[in-house]
Amino acid sequence: MNTMKRVSIFILSLMTLSGKLLAQAVEVDAVPMADKLRADGKIWVVVAVVAIVFTGIAVNMLRIDFKLKKIEKELNIK
């Protein structure tokens, strides 16, 4: 996982760098985006935070689901 992260960060920085190199030839859009975040690899922090929050919500919903299933079995509901 660590090597995969490093490889993807390396590839991402290559891509962003190559974009800057090409800028001399073509008038590329100067729209500011989060390229620095991506080149640093910090974008993964954003992804991880949202994924962790959602995992918490999903796990809790599954727990409620299983508790209800238990009660339904006891009461013999279809």
Place this chain on the structure above:
Amino acid sequence: MRKLWWKILCIVVFFYVIIVGFMGPVPRLPIINESIRNTYFHVAIWMAMIFLLFVAMIFSIKYLKKGEIRNDDIASELTKSGIFLGFLGCMTGSFWANFTWGDPWPNDPKLNGAAVGMLIYLAYLLLRSSFEDEQRRARISSVYNIFAFSVFIPIIYILPRLTDSLHPGSGGNSTFGSLDVDNQIRAVLYPAVIAYILIGLWLAELRIRIKMIKRIQEERFIDGGSKLG
């Protein structure tokens, strides 16, 4: 209803939206910059909400035709899920507007229409809580639900297109097909809509099951009492 597969699917699609939503390519547009990724959240939430409220209206109609209380259970819980998603949509939209339009609530017809729609549905909840008898509550709130949805759609879709609006797709702006949503965005937007629909259904399903358990416990309690008496 109690199958696990669509809940796991919901979780998987959510993870797809989260990861590809932040890492995937998006068009580079001025003013909106990276926050165009909010399309996967704000816009998807509203689309999912419309779907849930539509299905709730269908179940309301079904209840009025046959009178089975289960249809009203489903309709009311789906509406509650829809209202929840609507509030999330309003909050995410307001936050997004603060950064791109400079104002958390500009006087935009679509925003005002959405707020009015939310109030109409909150009145639905109020209406339900004001009745004791189950059948009367179900009947009146089903009729109200049908009217609420029939008014909601014109308010948020038709009226904004007739006037000037900041929202894409209304009053002078390009619609949701040309500049704002290209194929890169569609690849994440459509799964995101599905994910929000599924989670709205899941929340509704949990509450419906709780309602059914309570109802069966009450019936058995009454039955047990009548056997003794």
